[in-house]
Amino acid sequence: MSHEMLAKHFGLTPERAFFDGVMDRYMAGGLLYSIVGVSNVEQETLVEIYKLTEHMKSQGDRYVSSFVQSTEGRYLVTEKKQDYVVVRNEELPPVADEKVGRKLGKFHFRGRLFEEKVEKISRMGQWKALWERRLSQLEKAYFGVLENHPIDEFERLFVESYPYYNALSENAIQYLVDTELDEDPKPEDAGTICHERFQHTTWGTETCIHFPFDWVFDHASRDLAEWVREQYLMKSQTFHPGMQEFLREYETVAPLSPFGWRLLYSRILFPLHYFECIEEYYISQSDQQKKTAEDKLERYLKSSKHYESFLSDFYHLSEVPVKKWGIPLVGWL
Numbered sequence: 001m002s003h004e005m006l007a008k009h010f011g012l013t014p015e016r017a018f019f020d021g022v023m024d025r026y027m028a029g030g031l032l033y034s035i036v037g038v039s040n041v042e043q044e045t046l047v048e049i050y051k052l053t054e055h056m057k058s059q060g061d062r063y064v065s066s067f068v069q070s071t072e073g074r075y076l077v078t079e080k081k082q083d084y085v086v087v088r089n090e091e092l093p094p095v096a097d098e099k100v101g102r103k104l105g106k107f108h109f110r111g112r113l114f115e116e117k118v119e120k121i122s123r124m125g126q127w128k129a130l131w132e133r134r135l136s137q138l139e140k141a142y143f144g145v146l147e148n149h150p151i152d153e154f155e156r157l158f159v160e161s162y163p164y165y166n167a168l169s170e171n172a173i174q175y176l177v178d179t180e181l182d183e184d185p186k187p188e189d190a191g192t193i194c195h196e197r198f199q200h201t202t203w204g205t206e207t208c209i210h211f212p213f214d215w216v217f218d219h220a221s222r223d224l225a226e227w228v229r230e231q232y233l234m235k236s237q238t239f240h241p242g243m244q245e246f247l248r249e250y251e252t253v254a255p256l257s258p259f260g261w262r263l264l265y266s267r268i269l270f271p272l273h274y275f276e277c278i279e280e281y282y283i284s285q286s287d288q289q290k291k292t293a294e295d296k297l298e299r300y301l302k303s304s305k306h307y308e309s310f311l312s313d314f315y316h317l318s319e320v321p322v323k324k325w326g327i328p329l330v331g332w333l
Contacts, residue, residue: 002017002024002035003017003026005035005077005079006028006033006035006086009070009071009077009079010068010071010086011071012026012028012029013028014026014027014028014033015027015028020204020207021201021204022205022209025207030091031088031089031091032089032090032207032209033068033086033087033088034087034088034209035084036084036085036086037082037083037084038076038083038084038085039083041083042120045120045121046075046085048119048121049121049212049213049215050067050075051114052111052212052215052217053066053087053212055110055113055114056110056111056193059110059113060110062090063090063208063209063210064210065087065089065210065211066087066088066089067085068085087211087212089207089209092208093207094205094207094208095203095208097200098249099249100227100249101245101250102249102250102253104198104223105249105251105252105253105254106253107193107210108192108193108223109192109254110193111217112190112191114192114193118191118217121216121217122191122218123194123217123218124191124217124218124219127266127267128177131169131172131173131176134275135166138162138278139166141278141282142158142159142166146159153294154281154290154293157294157297157298158278158297160301161274161297161300164304168269168271169270171269172270172271175269176263176266178328182262183257183258183262184259185257186259188254188255188256188257188260189257191217191218192217192218192219192220193215193217194215194216194217194220194222194223195223195226196214196215197214198222198223198226198227199226199227200227200234219263220256221261221263221267222267224246224250224256225264225265225267227246228247228264228268229268233273236303236306236310243318244318244319247318247319248319258326261320265314269330273300274297274300277296278293278297280293280296281294281297312329312330312333315327315329
């Protein structure tokens, strides 16, 4: 169907198709094409994303996906009552690990120069409301399990661990609120193009792609925090050097203000991995998926003391001058 759609609407005949760990890509005439289903994306959101991609191209970003017009001159095509857009990239090598901090700094710098108001994909100033909503959903699930009694090992672990992670989440929200009250944002704290979740595979594994359907408009610390979180969870014993290098490199291009560091810290403090693990279990369709979520939860609970040490040492490891800037620490850690 994909090959037919590319031929029918775009006059393209791919020489090869492959899955790069993120999505299917199609190679035609030395360029990479990606088909994106957008039936659930509002028109205004698509326009916003299109404008941001054009802006990044105008700023010299070679990796950003470009929207492709169909043979009829339209960006949006419909096939079997589903809407699609096609985007195109040059085939460029993936970013080496040791350059990712610097590259992200440049990416954020360019994104910050966008002058129009971003509304649809903006998350600026919304963390508190989003975290509180997530926390109240989790609380509902917790009381539901308590009422009906845990039926398996996962639910037993959930009931046991919820009060701790609820308190940690409340701490994160309080730290965020205090940051917004105490600190004055600097010009470098203006919103920029970020990613829903910036991780080591976000820019592709086979070829480097800045894919606009991963984007949100937010404070740059969002991407830094999510990259650090993933690194810690992937290699909790050995993440220090990589994290330090990543943050140092980033700061050579885009230094963080005290406000930025505190936002970053509040986001790491919020135990997103725990929330996702619980959600993963309840939306799982198979026993295998449920077992994977259970193993993950068990691992998180066993290493909670280590996670506390990571949170306690974060500013020190990141070489943030907490005394000089009067950055508060979380007392109980």
